[in-house]
Structures are given as C-alpha cells and as structure tokens.
Amino acid sequence: MCHNIIDGRFHSTCGHFVGMSTRLQDCNRPDCLFSRRHEHPVGCKSHQCRRMMSLPVHNPIRLSDSLCGDCIIRNPLSRGC
Ligand SMILES: [Zn+2]
Ligand SMILES: [Zn+2]
Numbered sequence: 120m121c122h123n124i125i126d127g128r129f130h131s132t133c134g135h136f137v138g139m140s141t142r143l144q145d146c147n148r149p150d151c152l153f154s155r156r157h158e159h160p161v162g163c164k165s166h167q168c169r170r171m172m173s174l175p176v177h178n179p180i181r182l183s184d185s186l187c188g189d190c191i192i193r194n195p196l197s198r199g200c
C-alpha cells in the first residue's frame with residue numbers, strides 16, 4: 120500500500136519528531152487508489168481496490184539534542200541550564 124514518508128528532525132531529548140516535508144511512496148499496485156499504476160484512475164468502483172493508505176513513516180534526516188519547539192513553549196523553565 121502507498122504511504123507518506125515524512126522527512127523531519129528527531130529531537131532526542133524529548134523524543135518528538137517534527138516533520139518538514141512529506142512525500143508519497145508509491146506501491147505501484149494496480150489495485151491501489153493512490154498508486155500511479157491504479158487501473159481505474161477515473162471513477163473507480165471496484166471493491167477490490169484499496170482505499171486506505173498505510174500509516175506514514177517517519178524519516179529522520181536530522182537529529183537534534185535539544186527540545187522541540189512545542190516542548191520549549193510548554194516548559195519555559197527548561198530553557199538554558
Ligand atoms: Zn498503493
Ligand atoms: Zn480501482
């Protein structure tokens with residue numbers, strides 16, 4: 120099944136992932152609605168065809184040892200040391 124791959128930054132301190140860009144990984148199956156190889160690009164009525172995408176996959180292209188933006192806002196006391 121097709122799924123989105125989210126490129127982003129992984130913050131090792133808080134364990135959060137911050138996405139920066141999303142791209143579609145095509146499964147190239149003729150029975151998948153999201154694939155470019157889908158057999159019925161217009162008005163697909165086949166019950167065989169998959170209408171769901173798999174869960175997105177996180178692809179950490181950068182690592183950060185600091186807190187993410189959300190955690191810095193939520194924990195103002197954690198700034199600096
Ligand atoms: Zn697919
Ligand atoms: Zn179809």
Ligand SMILES: [Zn+2]
Nearest residue numbers: 133135187190
């Ligand atoms: Zn965080």
